[in-house]
Structures are given as structure tokens and as C-alpha cells.
Amino acid sequence: MSEPYAIKMPQLSDTMTEGVIVTWEKEIGAEIKRGDIVATVETDKAIMDVEVFRDGFLSGPMEAVDSTVLVGGAIAYIVVSAAEVSQDAVANTSDTESGSDSNTQTDSAVAVAQQQTEVPVVEVVAESEQAISPEGVVTMVKMPQLSDTMTEGVVVGWKKSPGDKIERGDIVAEVETDKAVMDVEVFKEGYLSGPIAEIDSVVPVGGLMAYIVKSADQVITDILKASASTASVAPAAAVSSASMTSSFSPASASQPANRPSGKKATPYARKVAGLNDVDLNAIQGTGPNGAITASDVRNVEGSRATMRGMVEAPVPGDGRKMSAMEKAVSHSMTSSLTMPTFNVTVNAKPGAMLKAAKASGVSVTVAIAKACALAIVKHPSINWAYQPTDKIIERNNVDIGMAVAADGGGLVVPILRGCEHNDLETLNNSWKDLVGRARTRRLKPDEYAHPTFVVSNMGMLGVSYFDAIPTPGTAAILAISSAGSEGMPLTITADHRVANGAEVAMFLNTLKEKIEQPEDWIGPVGPAIPAGTWDYDVVVIGAGPGGEDCARDLTAHGLKVAMISDAPFPGGECLWRGCIPSKAWRAAADRIRDRAHDKHLGVTGTTKPVLDWSLLEKTRRNILETRGEMALKTDKGVKIKFIQGFASFVDDHTVFVDQSNLEKDRHQRPVPGDGKKGEQISFGCAVIATGAPPFVPPIEGAHNAMGSGAVLTSDTVWTLKEAPKRLGVIGGGAIGLEMAQIFQDFGSKVTLLEGQDRILAEVETEIATHLTKYLNEEPRLTIITSAMVKSIKGEPGNVKVSYQDADGKGRSFTCDAVIFATGKRPILEPLALDKAGVNSDKGIITASNRCRTSKAHIFAVGDVIGGLMLAHTAGQQGRVAAATILGEDFAYNQDKDCGVIFTRPQAGFVGLSVEQAKAKGIDAAEIKMPMSIDAKAMITNETQGMIKIVADKQTQRVIGVHFLTDHADTLIGEGVMMVSAGMTLEQVAQAIHPHPTQTEMFGEMARRLLSRLRRTQKAKR
């Protein structure tokens, strides 16, 4: 004998914990087919069917009608053969009220229903109302519950007429719920028969609408009159379950309420009423024979709790009945009053978003939804909900409800689902489809039920300010008013149980940023220059690589551009105090260093080079001056108005150019004057490209020593009259290491102190480790990591550097000069950013990857926005800013940026390391080759180091190339192309590299990594 299958009390709603057996639709011993309904149970919301998904025979022990069974508890069994059927019935110990009149009435009604077997209790409503029912009923067509707030529906029309043959799945009628017009489908075959509910009549959920009978001759054509069916409409029906439950107690241990006079009430309803002190006489029942169900009691109690303390003023006159939709809105809004809400407003300028949405063919409503979703992803609590009692539903899916005016009046709120992950095109298509059907009220339940966030946009109706009421089940609603001079008010009304004021404010600020800077998530917004009359279309402040590249791109497109530079020539730090002069020194150091390799190739007599400092300096200065003059000539040639002076903001469309202290020495970093002489210039857009000077931390004695020349920076090291014999370098970043090794190659004894436990924090770990090893092998260079500098004392020629070593011991050394290479920091105060409304954070200007600042028409590029402080990064960002101003689609992507550290061997990187890729969730693999196996490297005796390729295992695209080798500065070009073009390993492997060159290594590595990936994938299978 096989194990009987337990039919368990199903959980028919998410708040249901127990159910009451209302009827048994099959008797013990009856043969059961998969899909049969065996019983009806009353849940906390409605009377619902219990369906069985197994063939067999219904068997006891069986729970008695009216008994309360916990969700998951067995109510009966299915056995495989008639012989195994048990006739046992389980005594109803908890809930049955024996001997009561009303109970007897209910029981007898159920008994009748049971005898008729095919007529469930809810359908008895019809029998009592009309007392006519056709013969041969196959099934009854009942008002379906098409949303969880629906308690009744209006019969809009019949798609079939009495006598029509009905096939399984046929749509027989249309009904209007509280949210939409929907189809009523039938899942049994037969003939449609009356009595059918009259068009326009209101039928409660589960109430009779018509019959399906076996044969055509059993059809009757009577009409079920509206008056009859409307009589059973439940009061306060649309109050959401969530709000009801909050004020409602479960009915597990209570004294039942007194029976209502002249009416019926189910035992469970009496129990719930007893517990919550509800007078059953005041309730109209929606159950069998108009019996009051627990759900009816809850509806009353829910409304009562909501209205507690509120007085409904009597209104004279004869009011019309509310429509289903009006009632639903009324009850939902009333129940919202229990929500402790507050309002927060932020203004946003919608112009850029409107332009971007138009340019990309996306509806503004969808763009707003997407902007909200992006902001919600950052501030998720806005999307959560309070769940009675004392629970918070935390959800990641962002499903946004947005009101649409329905044809013939009223609002429908379709839900745009998955706004957080779907792209704009997908959302736009979904919205078009939803809106079309919402207008005619033809939405399916999952298209309007359970939004996680709601947007109400009355801005398009010219409303200057409003707030909205959040509906239960959401924590917040966004009210969008029409744009005024301050922008468009965005008002959040939020449930304080779920989100606090700070969270809402932060959400609104993120939303504002998304709306005002939509390029990153919609696309280009068109030209950024606002309409107006300006002296210049664009003013670029700073003429380094960032400013100059930007200005040149802008004039190339015909814009009127002024480039303001505090220095007499363009080029910025890069030309005058950075990349170019340092590489001139490096080139001299290379010549000295390379002599050591000459003997290796049999070239002798060249091993004792002597540095002529003044000759080197003459060359260096000559290169800078020539390049500076060339640059200025070109800038003027391409019609950039070069204005010397120090710019600061007067307002968000004006700068003042201070010309009171014009620097004449092009090799000096200029300092601002007193502002007594200058001019004001107005602009449409501005680009801030003012760089970041060297930063010297507040170490005892360091700042004083800068005056004497004992402490040098990358601004002042160029004033040296010779290479110091003993040099201290503070800082193991790119600038510090380059300087340290250059001077050791020049003959200086160099001590470098680094506070962290490794040098070159931004460089791939293995590359940095190997470089440290090589540098430590240098004869006159000592690198000490984890060393904290404590003080600097003395004069040039005798400077004492005191520091604490890794073990905490105080140490010191003496040298002729110290170079501080302790980072670079923008100086923002003189720019008066606040006058233009440009934000900064931790000393750098905040800018998007389109280089827009917090002020949409003001941009910032290069060192002044932090990140990789490199000349080509500044140049790229300058071009990005220009493209964005011109309305083109171009963004800066740090994951494809690169850099070279000009030590020997050189360290270089393009894109991501394996570590960085993993942090971004990319499954990456790397391959490396040591330079010692390369023929060219062996010939020149430059065998130190390695090259690595990093690839995404899934796409097999190259996402990073890392170098520690001589000539990395030229080899890196191929790595740049691989990463920026997103080349696959196969493409690199199949490219023909010339022989004998070190570029052959790229092809070789790509082939090896490909082969490895193929083999590991095969092994996994």
C-alpha cells in the first residue's frame, strides 16, 4: 500500500496563516482527477477553491466543514485505489460551534451544496437571488478576482450569448475591475446559459455571472437583474490587505461575536468579529446566501481603524454610487492616511533630459522612470515597503507605476517593470504597449498590481507645485510639478517607517543629477551651450594638455573660444615642469646608463661618460621654449583667443581675468595678483583645466625649507645648478621614482622614503615588486618603504631628514637637498567655484565621465578632477568635454587608460590588471613572458622585466597589458590599440608581427593564452 498523499491547507495569500473549511466539493471515496476542486476554504481575504494536482481517490481522515486548519496542515488525503480509502473524519475541535441556529443554517446550506456537489458555496448567492438555475450545470461563470484589491466587478459586455457553444479557454464576457476592463475566460466546455448578469450590473468577486450547461436544450436565457447582484457588494471593499492587516488581529483564540439578527455569518467571521469587537449586524455579507465572511469583517475593521478619530460629515442630498474605480481609489487613499508621511522637494532643470530623450526617441515618462530607477539603485530604501505588522519588504526590482488618463475619464496606473535592469529601448517599447491598453482599460493584473514606486507627473498640466499620496505597498511617491525659473520641483512624499529624511534628500539629489546630466544613461543631449549672448561660446581656463586639446577641438568645430592662461605660453605643467623636462633629464641619464651595455656588444672606450649640466639644461630649456612657442603659434593659428591672466568666477556665466601680475618667466609657475587690473568675460560654457600643483604635507620644517631650496618640488627642482651629491626623495610614486633614478644615474647618492609598504601603488603588483628589486640593485639608490618622515632641518648642502622606520625606530640621514614628490593637489579657492555653483569633493572638482561638473554648462578636465593625473588623460578629457559641448557622444573610460613610468626598466600599464578585473566581477586570466627570453632584449642586454596580457575569459578580449621592460614607452602603443579597440586574443594571435622585434611577443602570448583557455574549457566539460 502506497503512502497517502496529504491535501494540505494551501497558502492562498501571502498574509494567510490559517483557513476555514467552507465546503467539501467531493465526498470521501470520490475519484479525483488532476485539477479537480475538492473543497473551498475561507482565507483571510476570500473564499477560494482547493485544487488537487494528483489522480486518485479522496480519503479521510478529513477535516470537518468549519474547522480551522493552519496553512500546511493536512485537510484530507488522496490514495491510489478505492480500496485504500479511509472513511474517517477528523473531529473539528477548534472552531465548530455546534448547536447554534445560524451555524445550522450555514451548515445546511453547505450540506445542500455538498449534496449537489457541483455547486460551490459562493454560487449559492445566485440560487438565493433568483432561485432559478438551469439543469445540467457543468460550471458556473463567476466574477473573477483580477487584482488583490478587487472585490467586485462591473459587467461591461457579453462576448457570447446564452446558447452559444463554449470551448475551453473561450472569453465569454468583459468586466471592469477597479483598475481595468478585463476578459472573463471559461475553462470548461458546454453551452452558455442564463441567468446571465445584466450589463452594467455590479457583481461581487466570486458572485454568479452565468452558467455553462452540458447541452443546448438545458440553456435558459434569463437575465440576472442588477439590483440583485449589486445588493451583495461589500462595503469598504478596496482597502488593501496590507493596510487592513495592520489594524487587525488574527482569529486564533477569541470569543465569537454574537450572531447577527436575520443574517448569516460564518464561524470564522464571528470569531474575527469577536476578537476585533465588530458588530456583525452592521455588516453586509458577500458570502453564500449573503453570509458574512471573515473578509467582510476585516474590511469593516480596516476602514474603521483608518477612520478612527475622523468624523464623516453628513452631506445632504442623494449621492450617486461611486464606480468601482472611484471606490478603489477612495479606499486606497483613505487607508494611506495611516501612513506617517513627510515631504521633501528638490528642483531640477529638465532641459538636458528632455533634449536627450528626444534625440534618442525615448518618451519623457520612460526617461523619468529610468532616472528614478537609477537613483533608487543608489538609495534602495525608497523602493521598499512597510508590511503589517512591523516588517519591511526590501526589494531590488524597481517596478514604477505611472498614471495614464483612461478614455472616458479616470486614471489608470500601469507599471513599467524592471526599470533598474531593462535598457531604455526595452522600457520604451513596454511603455508604448502598456499605455495603449491602459487608455482602453485593457491591462492584465500583473500590469497594474504591486508597483514598488509611483510617479505622478502633473508638471505637464502646468501645475506649479503639488505633492501626492503614496499608496499602501509603496514607501514613496514622486510628484513632478512644472518647471519654473528654479527648475522643476520634484517632491517625494515618503513613509517615515521605511525611509528617513536624509535618505529621501539623497535620493532626490541623485535623481536631480541624473535628470540634469543624462548623457551617461540616455546619450548625447545636443550642444551644451545655452542660448544667450556671450563674449565667447566657451572659455577654457588653463592651457595645459587638458585645456589646450579641448580648445583646439572646439575651434575646429567653429566655436568662438578664449583660452585663459596664467602663464605666458601654453603647455601647462606637462611642458614647463613635468613630462617634457623630466624626460629630457631621463634621456641624458639613459645615455649615461646605456654606456654600461656597450661592452656587452664589444664596444669599448665609452664607459666613462661625464654629464655637462649646463649643456643639458640649455637643451632642456630650449626644447621647452621651442615647444611653447610652437604651441602658441598653433593655438592662435586655429583661432583660439589666448588671454594671459588668472581667471576666477564672478557668476555661472562670467569670469574675471586678473591681469595685475602677469608672469613673464615662462619657466616659473605663475602666482595670482591682487585683482586690481583685469577684465570680465562672459561665456556660454566654461571648461576648468587648471591642473594640480605639487602638494607638500605639513611635515615639521618642510615648508620653511622650501624657501631656502633645501626642499624642492616638481615646480622648483628645475632651478638646481647641478646634480646634488646626496639627494633625499620623499614619495615612491611615479615622479619620485623617476627623479630618484635619474639623479642616481647622474651620480647622486639617493635615499628614497615611501610611507606605504610598496612603491607605485597604482601599478600592477608583480610589476611594482620586480621594479623595486631592480631599483634596489642600483649602486647609489636606496629605497626604504613604510618610512614616515617626521622632520626636515637644515640648509641646502646640509639637510637632515628624520623619519620613523617600519619597526617604529627613529632614523635620519643627511643630504644636500630633498625633493618632495608627495602628490599633487588642485588649488580651488582662487577659482571662486561657489560663485558659479560648481561642486567639489575632498579638494577635487567633481565631474562625470563626460567631464560635466555639478553645473551642467561648466566642465572640468585633467588633474583638477583627480583620478589618473597624467597628461594624456587630461588631453582625452579635454576632447571629451569638447565633444559633450558640441553635443557628441564621447565619454572618458578609465578602464582603457594607460601610463608609463619612465624608470629603467620602464613600467607601463594599459587597462586592467587581473586584480582590478576581478574587483569589477570580470573573470580574467593573464599570461606573462619574461624579457630574458627575447632575442632583441638579449642583444641589447635589456633583459629585465616582463610583459603581461590580461584577457576576459568569457569574451577572450584583451582588457589589460602590463609592462616592465626597456622600451615600454613604444611597445605600449600596441597594448593601447588592443585594449581600446577591445581586440580578441585571436585577433592579436593572428596579426603578423615583424621579425625581429619585441612586438612578436604579443602574438606569441596571445596564442599561448588562447590555447590555455581552450584546454581549460575542454577539461571543465
Ligand SMILES: Cc1cc2nc3c(=O)[nH]c(=O)nc-3n(C[C@H](O)[C@H](O)[C@H](O)COP(=O)(O)OP(=O)(O)OC[C@H]3O[C@@H](n4cnc5c(N)ncnc54)[C@H](O)[C@@H]3O)c2cc1C
Ligand atoms: C615631474 C613631472 C613629470 C611628469 N611626467 C609625466 C609623464 O611622463 N606623462 C604624463 O602623462 N604625465 C606626466 N606628468 C603629469 C602631467 O604633467 C599632468 O598630468 C598634466 O600636465 C595635467 O594637465 P592639466 O591640463 O590638467 O593641467 P596643467 O598641465 O597643470 O595645466 C594647467 C594650467 O592652468 C594654469 N592655471 C591654474 N589656475 C589658473 C587660473 N585660475 N587661470 C588661468 N590659468 C590657470 C596653470 O598654471 C597651468 O599652466 C608629470 C608631472 C610632473 C610634475
